[in-house]
Amino acid sequence: MPTYHVILVEPESSLNVGLVARAMKNFGLRDMRIVAPMFESFEKAYVAAMMASDVLREAKIFSTLEEAIKGIDVIVGTTAKPSIRVISRRAVSLREFVSEIRADTSYGFVFGRESTGLTNEELEMCDVVLNIPSSEEYPTLNLSNAASIIFYELFILKKEKEDRLYEPVPREIRELMLESIKNIIEMTDLPAYKKRRLSSLCKRILGRIYPCGLARDEAIYLLGALRSVEEKLRRVVIDVDQTGKKL
Known part of the structure; x- marks a missing residue:
C-alpha cells in the first residue's frame, strides 16, 4: 500500500496545525512533518487536535523543506492557483492525481503558509502540484480544509481502489x-x-x-x-x- 507524509511549511497558526493533525487521524494518517513553525507554542494545537494529540507528539520538526522531504518517493505540492511560470512541474487536479496513486510508493503532501502558500522555489522541489477546484468567487481554502479534502480522497482510495499490478518507479x-x-x-x-x-x-x-x-x-x-x-x-x-x- 502507498504511504503518506504530511509536510507543513512554516505554518503560522498553532491552531491550524492542530486541526490538520485531527484531520490526519480522522483519515488514518500518522506522519506529520513541520518545517520551521512560525509560532512558539503548540498549546492551541493540542487543544484543536483533541484525540489526535498523539499525531502532534510524534510530529517531526525540520529546518528546511529539503530536509523534510528526504526519503520520500513523490513530492506533492499544493496551491490555490497553479502558475505556468514554473515549467518543470506538473499541475493536476486532485481527482486526477488520486486516480494515479501507486502501491508501494511514498507520497509527501506539502502545504504552504496560510497567508502566502508555497514559493515558486518550493514548488520547483515538487514532482506534482495539486489544485483543488473551488468557486472563482473565493478560491482559497483554509489550510485545514484543504488538507481534509485531500486526506478524505486518500482514505476513499484506500478503501475502494485496488493496488496497481506493476511495480512503481523508485x-x-x-x-x-x-x-x-x-x-x-x-x-x-x-x-x-x-x-x-x-x-x-x-x-x-x-x-x-x-x-x-x-x-x-x-x-x-x-x-x-x-x-x-x-x-x-x-x-x-x-x-x-x-x-x-x-x-
Whole structure:
C-alpha cells in the first residue's frame, strides 16, 4: 500500500496545525512533518487536535523543506492557483492525481503558509502540484480544509481502489534518467539557453509519466538505453576533440 507524509511549511497558526493533525487521524494518517513553525507554542494545537494529540507528539520538526522531504518517493505540492511560470512541474487536479496513486510508493503532501502558500522555489522541489477546484468567487481554502479534502480522497482510495499490478518507479531511477538526459543535451551544439529550456521540457515530460505511467522494468530499460546513447556520444566527442575532425 502507498504511504503518506504530511509536510507543513512554516505554518503560522498553532491552531491550524492542530486541526490538520485531527484531520490526519480522522483519515488514518500518522506522519506529520513541520518545517520551521512560525509560532512558539503548540498549546492551541493540542487543544484543536483533541484525540489526535498523539499525531502532534510524534510530529517531526525540520529546518528546511529539503530536509523534510528526504526519503520520500513523490513530492506533492499544493496551491490555490497553479502558475505556468514554473515549467518543470506538473499541475493536476486532485481527482486526477488520486486516480494515479501507486502501491508501494511514498507520497509527501506539502502545504504552504496560510497567508502566502508555497514559493515558486518550493514548488520547483515538487514532482506534482495539486489544485483543488473551488468557486472563482473565493478560491482559497483554509489550510485545514484543504488538507481534509485531500486526506478524505486518500482514505476513499484506500478503501475502494485496488493496488496497481506493476511495480512503481523508485525516485532514484527517475533522477538518474533526468541526469542522463541532461548529459546528452549538454553534448549537443545547441545554444546554452536552448539546452536549459530543453532540459526543463524533458523534466516536465518525464513528470507526466512519473510515477504513475511507467513501470519499474520499463524505466530501467529506458535508463539503460539513455546511458548507452550518452556513452556513445561521449566517445564521439572525445574522438573529435583529439583528432580535430568534424562530426
